[in-house]
Amino acid sequence: MGLMRTKSIERSMADSAEPGRTLKRSLNTWDLMIMGVAVAVGAGIFSVGAKAAAQNAGPAVTISFILAAITCAAAIMCYAEFATAIPVTGSAYVFTYATMGEVLAWVVGWNLILELLMAAAVIAKYWGVYLSDFLKAVNIDLPAEIPLGPLTVYWGPAIVVAIFTVVLVLGTKLSARVNNIVTIIKIVIVLFVIVVGFFFVKAQNYAPFIPPAQDAPPSTASALTQPFLSFLSGSAPAMYGFTGIISGAALVFFAFIGFDVVATSAEEVKDPKRTLPRGIFAGLAVVAVLYILVTLAVTGMVPYTELAKAADPSLATAFQLVGADWAVVIISLGSLIGLTTVIMVLLMGLSRVSMAMSRDGLLPRALSRTSDKRATPAHTQIICGVVVVVLAGFTPIELLGEMINIGTLSAFVMVSIGILILRRKRPDLKPAFRVPFGPVIPVLSALLCIYLMFNLATQTWIFFAVWSVLGLAIYFAYGRWNSQLAREEKALKVQKAASESE
Numbered sequence: 001m002g003l004m005r006t007k008s009i010e011r012s013m014a015d016s017a018e019p020g021r022t023l024k025r026s027l028n029t030w031d032l033m034i035m036g037v038a039v040a041v042g043a044g045i046f047s048v049g050a051k052a053a054a055q056n057a058g059p060a061v062t063i064s065f066i067l068a069a070i071t072c073a074a075a076i077m078c079y080a081e082f083a084t085a086i087p088v089t090g091s092a093y094v095f096t097y098a099t100m101g102e103v104l105a106w107v108v109g110w111n112l113i114l115e116l117l118m119a120a121a122v123i124a125k126y127w128g129v130y131l132s133d134f135l136k137a138v139n140i141d142l143p144a145e146i147p148l149g150p151l152t153v154y155w156g157p158a159i160v161v162a163i164f165t166v167v168l169v170l171g172t173k174l175s176a177r178v179n180n181i182v183t184i185i186k187i188v189i190v191l192f193v194i195v196v197g198f199f200f201v202k203a204q205n206y207a208p209f210i211p212p213a214q215d216a217p218p219s220t221a222s223a224l225t226q227p228f229l230s231f232l233s234g235s236a237p238a239m240y241g242f243t244g245i246i247s248g249a250a251l252v253f254f255a256f257i258g259f260d261v262v263a264t265s266a267e268e269v270k271d272p273k274r275t276l277p278r279g280i281f282a283g284l285a286v287v288a289v290l291y292i293l294v295t296l297a298v299t300g301m302v303p304y305t306e307l308a309k310a311a312d313p314s315l316a317t318a319f320q321l322v323g324a325d326w327a328v329v330i331i332s333l334g335s336l337i338g339l340t341t342v343i344m345v346l347l348m349g350l351s352r353v354s355m356a357m358s359r360d361g362l363l364p365r366a367l368s369r370t371s372d373k374r375a376t377p378a379h380t381q382i383i384c385g386v387v388v389v390v391l392a393g394f395t396p397i398e399l400l401g402e403m404i405n406i407g408t409l410s411a412f413v414m415v416s417i418g419i420l421i422l423r424r425k426r427p428d429l430k431p432a433f434r435v436p437f438g439p440v441i442p443v444l445s446a447l448l449c450i451y452l453m454f455n456l457a458t459q460t461w462i463f464f465a466v467w468s469v470l471g472l473a474i475y476f477a478y479g480r481w482n483s484q485l486a487r488e489e490k491a492l493k494v495q496k497a498a499s500e501s502e
Contacts, residue, residue, distance in 0.1 A: 004101035005485050007360065009086050009426065012098065015484075016088040016267055021359055021368045023089060023267045023352075024375035026173040029279045031180065032269065036262045036283025038183040038341035039349075040255055041290060042123060045190060045338065046331050047314040048252050049295035054307035056248035058211040058240055059299040062292055064248030065255070069288040071452060072256035074445035075412040076284060077435040078419045079263045080277040085422070085431035087272035090356025091264040091349075092411040092418075097360070099421040100414070103472075106479055108414045109357045110471035114464075115407030116261065116350035117384075120161070120343055121391035122404065127339040128156020128392075134332040157392035164344040165385030168351070171374045175344060182341045187290070189334035193315065193327065194293045200322045201300030211304070213241025250455035253405055255291050259284055260411060261349035264356075273432030347388065351381040361487065362479035406456055406464045409449045416446040 016022065027035075053061040082095040093109035132144035146153045167175045239247070262280050269275050294315065298307070302321045307313040319327040355377045358367035371378045419435060419442045435441050480486060 004103070005489070006099065006101055007094075007097045007105075007485060009098055009429070012086055012088050012094055015359055018359070020372075021355075021370055022375060023370065023377075024171075024173075025268055025270050025272075026171075027176060027265060027269045027275070029275045029282070031176045032262055032265070032275060032279025033282040033286070034180045034183045035176070035265065035345055036259050036280060037187065037286050038179050039261050039345040040259065040283070040287040040342075041183075041186065041190065042335070042338040042342040045255070045291060045294055046193070046316065046335055047312075048255055049291060050298045050307055050313040050315055050317060052248040052251050053295065053299050053304045054310065054313040056239055056251060057244040058208070058304040059206045060210040060245050061248050061252070061299065062295050063210075063245050064252050065288070065291050065295055067245070067249040067448075068253040068256055068452075069284070069291075071249070071253065071412075071445065071448040072259060073281075073284060074441050075416055075449060076259050076280055077433075078412075078415045078442055078445060079260060080280055080433045081419055081431050081435050082415060082422070083263050083266045083276045084273045084433045085426075085429050087266040087269065087276070088356070089264055089267035089352045091260055091266070091353065092415045093353060093356055095418050095422075096414050099418040099425065102362075102480075102483060102485065103475065104414065106357075106362055106475045107468065107471065108411055109353060109362065110468070110475075111407045111410045112260075112353045113350065114467055115404050115411065116346050116353065117387065117391070118407065119404045120346040120350060120384075120388045121157075123339055123342050123346065124157035124161050124388060124392035125154060127160050127336065127343060128154045130332060130335045130339060131156045134329070134336050137329045137332050151394055154393050158389045160340060160343055161347070161385050161389050161392065164340075164347055165381060167344065168348055168381050169371075169374070169376055169378045171376060175348065179341050179344060182337060186334060186337045186341070187286075189330065189337065190290055190294070193331060193334060194290075194297050196324070196327060197294075197297030197301055197315070197318070200318075200324065201297065203300075205300050205303050210242075210245070211240040213243060214239060246451075247455050250405070250452045252291070253409070253452055256284070256287065260408060260415075261345055264349045264352040267352075277433040347381070347384060350384045350388075351377050354380050354384065360485075361483040362475070403460060403463055403467070406453055406460050409453045409456075410464075412449045413446050413453075416442045416449065 049061055049065070052064055053059065057064050079091070079095075083091075086094055086098060088094055090109070091112065093105055093112055096108040097105035128144045132142055135142050144154060144156060146155060164175075167178055259280055262283065263276070266272050266276060269279075298315050298318045301318040306321055307317060310317045314331075316328045316331045319325070319331070354363060355368045355370075357363045358365055358380070367380045367383070368377065369379060370376060420439055422429070
């Protein structure tokens with residue numbers, strides 16, 4: 001067996017009931033839908049569409065969002081089929097372990113840790129920045145960073161991560177209630193901004209809807225920052241046109257990364273066979289509509305060429321250009337509230353993936369212990385919180401933002417391929433949700449995700465390669481020898497050798 005040993009579905013289900021390592025089923029469809037919206041609708045809703053319009057696709061950024069949403073929907077269908085067949089925590093890691101073997105499961109789990117760790121740290125960092133911006137907008141001047149000798153301390157991230165780590169330790173249902181309240185508030189703010197924005201829309205700003213392709217400016221055309229596909233093909237970096245739409249889709253895919261996190265909560269869901277698909281798809285529909293509406297507002301308020309002149313284009317830029325400076329305060333508040341729930345859901349997902357990998361022995365088994373009273377992985381949650389605080393509070397982690405996208409997309413590829421393998425290996429399974437049209441959608445999902453990966457920056461691929469090598473080194477040094485399956489194999493060999501010697 002070795003590297004390709006797989007963990008049966010029955011074994012995964014049995015392990016989820018192991019005393020001292022179990023999670024409480026307390027979430028319903030509404031909780032899952034709100035969780036998906038919470039993690040996908042953050043400050044990015046006010047900025048990522050404007051950036052993609054200004055620097056990539058122009059008004060056609062709406063098409064970029066639709067392509068990203070379709071790609072995500074195809075992958076999420078695969079997640080839903082897996083999650084209803086194997087309703088345990090761990091998401092893509094567990095699914096890969098059941099289909100493609102231990103070493104690939106480790107790679108996927110390691111990439112999920114990359115995605116969730118980077119996302120939590122980067123977004124916590126931005127939360128601190130948005131807090132300072134909001135305070136400044138209401139005439140309270142409090143800097144986002146404080147010099148401390150040779151270090152620069154970002155105090156905002158430390159506060160918000162510490163608060164939500166405590167909430168998550170106290171229980172999943174409590175954190176879901178907090179999440180629901182805050183998410184509803186931020187949806188109301190987003191809808192308010194959209195409605196006000198449409199009062200400033202002018203039809204002529206949508207023309208040309210797909211701007212003609214042109215060479216990217218020299219400042220964005222370096223080998224490291226250009227799309228990896230352009231680097232491999234030797235073509236000159238371009239913006240707008242078809243290439244811009246695709247590059248925009250790769251950029252705005254960040255808006256949809258949260259839905260794989262929802263799948264990590266499968267072990268904490270009531271009636272997962274019905275609840276998981278409904279919650280995930282309802283959340284995806286809400287998020288897609290909100291992002292498209294914001295994008296239509298921002299590209300209709302001002303020409304995309306005006307957005308391109310801004311150093312950091314956002315929805316606030318559009319309001320400033322039409323003379324509605326008062327909206328900046330509301331947008332700052334919406335960004336701040338929007339990011340809070342994103343951080344909480346990402347912290348939860350990070351601890352659940354770590355718990356699943358440690359329960360299998362690929363990480364130290366102590367990390368999978370849950371508290372007797374609240375049935376949460378308290379120690380693991382605290383460790384995750386501390387690591388995120390260190391990264392967000394003391395490092396320029398935002399420079400690695402694209403690592404979130406490549407970690408997510410790589411997991412999506414493995415899950416999409418895994419569905420095909422699962423159906424071949426276990427035709428007896430009858431999951432409550434099944435991806436329609438046979439193998440077409442899983443194959444399409446894998447191809448779309450790979451294509452989007454190749455449209456990320458070359459430097460992102462370099463960082464990703466380094467992270468992957470580091471992960472494999474840890475697996476071969478520790479995980480391969482300490483996994484539960486490896487220990488059982490070793491025990492069987494010892495037992496067999498003893499019986500033969502007799």
